[in-house]
Amino acid sequence: MYMGYLDSLNSKQREAATCVDGPLLILAGAGSGKTRVLIHRIAYMIDEYNVSPWNILAITFTNKAAGEMRERVDKMIGQGADSIWVATFHATCVRILRRHIDLLGYDTGFSIYDTDDQKTVMKGVLNRLDIDPKVMREKTVLNAISSAKDELIDPEEFAENSKGNWKYEQIARAYEEYQKTLKRSNALDFDDIIVLTIELFKKHPEVLDNYRERFRYIMVDEYQDTNTAQFELISLLAGKYRNLCVVGDDDQSIYKFRGANISNILDFEKVYPEAKVIKLEQNYRSTQNILDAANNVIKNNSARKDKALWTDQGKGSLVHLRQFDNAYEEADFIAGDIRSVCRKGEYDYRQCAVLYRTNAQSRILEEAFVRDGVTYDIVGGVNFYARKEIKDMLAYLKTVDNAVDDVAVKRIINIPRRGIGATTINKISDYAADNDISFYDALCRCEEIPGVQKAVKKLDSFVNMIRVFRSKLEVYGIKGLIDDIIETTGYVEELRLSDEDDSVDRIENIDELVTKIVNYEENTEENSLSGFLEEVALVADIDGVDSDANKVLLMTLHAAKGLEFDRVYIAGCEDGVFPSSMAIFDEDPTAVEEERRLAYVGITRAKKELTLTYAKQRMLRGETQYNAVSRFVKEIPVELMDNRPPKARTENFFSDDYIEKREESTPTTGRKKISFLDLDSRPGSKAPIATKIDYVVGDRVKHMKFGEGVVTKIEDAPKDKKVTVIFDELGQKVMYAGFARLTKV
DNA sequence: CGTACTAGTCTTTTT
DNA sequence: GACTAGTACG
Numbered sequence: 001m002y003m004g005y006l007d008s009l010n011s012k013q014r015e016a017a018t019c020v021d022g023p024l025l026i027l028a029g030a031g032s033g034k035t036r037v038l039i040h041r042i043a044y045m046i047d048e049y050n051v052s053p054w055n056i057l058a059i060t061f062t063n064k065a066a067g068e069m070r071e072r073v074d075k076m077i078g079q080g081a082d083s084i085w086v087a088t089f090h091a092t093c094v095r096i097l098r099r100h101i102d103l104l105g106y107d108t109g110f111s112i113y114d115t116d117d118q119k120t121v122m123k124g125v126l127n128r129l130d131i132d133p134k135v136m137r138e139k140t141v142l143n144a145i146s147s148a149k150d151e152l153i154d155p156e157e158f159a160e161n162s163k164g165n166w167k168y169e170q171i172a173r174a175y176e177e178y179q180k181t182l183k184r185s186n187a188l189d190f191d192d193i194i195v196l197t198i199e200l201f202k203k204h205p206e207v208l209d210n211y212r213e214r215f216r217y218i219m220v221d222e223y224q225d226t227n228t229a230q231f232e233l234i235s236l237l238a239g240k241y242r243n244l245c246v247v248g249d250d251d252q253s254i255y256k257f258r259g260a261n262i263s264n265i266l267d268f269e270k271v272y273p274e275a276k277v278i279k280l281e282q283n284y285r286s287t288q289n290i291l292d293a294a295n296n297v298i299k300n301n302s303a304r305k306d307k308a309l310w311t312d313q314g315k316g317s318l319v320h321l322r323q324f325d326n327a328y329e330e331a332d333f334i335a336g337d338i339r340s341v342c343r344k345g346e347y348d349y350r351q352c353a354v355l356y357r358t359n360a361q362s363r364i365l366e367e368a369f370v371r372d373g374v375t376y377d378i379v380g381g382v383n384f385y386a387r388k389e390i391k392d393m394l395a396y397l398k399t400v401d402n403a404v405d406d407v408a409v410k411r412i413i414n415i416p417r418r419g420i421g422a423t424t425i426n427k428i429s430d431y432a433a434d435n436d437i438s439f440y441d442a443l444c445r446c447e448e449i450p451g452v453q454k455a456v457k458k459l460d461s462f463v464n465m466i467r468v469f470r471s472k473l474e475v476y477g478i479k480g481l482i483d484d485i486i487e488t489t490g491y492v493e494e495l496r497l498s499d500e501d502d503s504v505d506r507i508e509n510i511d512e513l514v515t516k517i518v519n520y521e522e523n524t525e526e527n528s529l530s531g532f533l534e535e536v537a538l539v540a541d542i543d544g545v546d547s548d549a550n551k552v553l554l555m556t557l558h559a560a561k562g563l564e565f566d567r568v569y570i571a572g573c574e575d576g577v578f579p580s581s582m583a584i585f586d587e588d589p590t591a592v593e594e595e596r597r598l599a600y601v602g603i604t605r606a607k608k609e610l611t612l613t614y615a616k617q618r619m620l621r622g623e624t625q626y627n628a629v630s631r632f633v634k635e636i637p638v639e640l641m642d643n644r645p646p647k648a649r650t651e652n653f654f655s656d657d658y659i660e661k662r663e664e665s666t667p668t669t670g671r672k673k674i675s676f677l678d679l680d681s682r683p684g685s686k687a688p689i690a691t692k693i694d695y696v697v698g699d700r701v702k703h704m705k706f707g708e709g710v711v712t713k714i715e716d717a718p719k720d721k722k723v724t725v726i727f728d729e730l731g732q733k734v735m736y737a738g739f740a741r742l743t744k745v
Numbered sequence: 746c747g748t749a750c751t752a753g754t755c756t757t758t759t760t
Numbered sequence: 761g762a763c764t765a766g767t768a769c770g
Contacts, residue, residue: 558758622761
């Protein structure tokens with residue numbers, strides 16, 4: 001048979017696209033055309049292998065990736081393509097749970113809680129358990145719980161593992177109570193979505209079997225980012241037919257903090273011994289110089305599958321390296337450079353992107369782009385759906401949809417002001433807890449509750465309002481409902497009358513939400529309020545990016561994964577920024593390796609021109625820092641760059657010339673003056689902090705992150721002191737005094 | 746019960 | 761430096 005459409009693939013790609021049965025690992029380097037392979041593979045399965053589209057499941061991490069794959073599959077296959085299941089992990093699981101979660105004792109109308117909601121729940125939990133939030137912060141507890149869930153550790157097992165460690169025992173109590181609270185509110189957090197699907201499959205084999213039959217052919221994209229729970233989920237689904245194709249690049253694994261387990265990809269062949277492995281190393285995106293830069297950086301990592309990208313596209317330009325005195329000049333340069341090449345007509349704004357390590361870096365860049373009149377879009381930062389006014393509106397919708405969602409009801413009961421205060425709310429909460437009913441149900445019976453008599457009238461009218469909203473929804477749909485909410489509550493009216501300077505923005509945001517609702521109702525077949533809320537809960541920042549608009553994109557390196565641009569700028573290439581100081585001072589050396597993978601991701605986004613910039617002085621968290629050029633820049637051979645990085649940091653940073661320039665170049669605000677003494681004693685670090693050590697061997701000291709411990713050794717190191725501390729909880733660590741900022745206790 | 750001020754945290758990345 | 765949550769006061 002002749003399969004013309006496979007002609008456009010290279011031999012490795014073709015091999016991958018035509019390997020249909022059994023486990024398959026495709027190690028796809030950056031820009032090696034893996035999405036092409038996946039699309040062709042699906043077409044091949046259907047056309048030549050008679051696989052029913054109905055039996056194919058393709059899983060991605062973001063809605064954007066899912067949408068792109070959907071579009072390309074539709075184009076290539078046409079008829080029947082819509083019965084292929086293409087969705088993110090979370091969307092897939094939510095769809096399954098909406099059908100079967102009643103088997104686990106939840107209602108199928110469950111809510112999904114975001115980080116903000118989780119915090120609210122945890123605050124209540126700690127309060128009830130008499131755990132002082134100053135001793136143990138909500139975030140700490142939630143992080144521990146999230147990691148546990150990623151590893152499929154339930155509250156019981158967590159408690160078992162925590163015995164003897166007071167801190168973990170407290171977290172174990174909180175974990176148990178937190179789960180109970182969520183269940184009472186008929187709510188799931190992000191991790192629950194995966195964990196409960198696994199629980200469902202394990203407790204109800206007939207349900208699992210149903211989906212195993214349905215999904216006979218499974219594909220997982222960005223496999224290097226899967227965590228233990230996601231791995232388990234996939235293993236369960238693929239357990240019967242073993243037609244599992246995973247695509248990924250261990251060098252692009254950058255989500256360890258979110259539980260991603262790189263051994264899922266590194267050990268794939270151990271778990272599936274019969275697996276076929278295909279490496280895609282030919283790159284169709286970048287010039288050879290850019291690839292060489294990427295290869296030379298990533299080769300410094302230890303645990304990785306050996307591979308090297310190559311292209312037949314020629315060397316291209318050198319990598320551009322630029323040094324600046326501070327972040328303002330860096331931003332001016334980037335905006336100005338983009339403006340000038342685009343004015344010459346060499347590039348469009350849409351072909352340029354600026355990448356950075358932390359969202360906080362975006363503000364200064366943004367200001368420069370505004371000044372230069374360069375249109376831009378920022379990806380990420382404060383999520384649209386996390387804004388106060390949007391969360392308020394959503395809380396109304398959630399209350400109408402799922403009244404047992406306590407977080408939502410409590411959020412809006414007094415917004416806008418209805419004169420229902422904390423005391424009343426607490427009494428109702430207590431009553432609800434005592435009688436094991438939801439907060440809303442308690443509201444409905446408020447006349448029985450002692451001590452809230454004065455508020456009964458107000459509470460009744462609130463409950464009535466929700467009831468009216470509910471009937472409104474049935475007759476007029478979601479758009480009708482939101483209009484009524486805005487009208488009845490006077491929320492927007494209040495903003496209009498307010499003299500806050502951001503009230504106009506807030507109103508615009510609410511308008512945008514209404515537009516999103518209209519779009520949803522028009523474009524979704526079986527649209528429902530819970531469907532809308534679910535879609536909203538599962539969006540990622542990157543999902544909203546419009547790559548057709550002629551704008552420069554500004555985003556974090558993480559958000560850039562999977563994208564490509566002709567011109568890429570990576571700003572803030574400094575040790576302490578990128579790699580982050582957190583990673584540098586982590587006792588685990590693989591922390592820097594993860595940052596290096598991030599550098600690899602960033603470099604390989606560039607098709608033609610790559611510019612790396614760094615600043616000698618940068619304001620971070622309200623402190624002026626002096627950082628050396630990033631170690632990753634130094635890992636790029638100088639012959640690949642149009643500038644060489646300074647040989648030693650001292651050469652740049654402590655010359656008279658430099659000090660003078662710095663003083664002149666920062667007239668903008670009252671930034672701190674720094675004396676020579678400070679600089680001299682604390683190279684490349686937070687400058688204006690006394691370097692005197694006020695502790696000696698044997699003293700107890702406190703570290704911001706590691707907690708308390710005893711100093712066992714202090715030794716001289718170049719320009720600093722090396723301190724060894726045995727921490728109560730984490731054991732022995734060696735650190736530089738200047739950075740560790742230990743305080744005597 | 747609502748407002749105004751203060752203290753503390755954060756900045757690594759997010760489905 | 762910016763934002764948020766918590767507290768004191770009217």
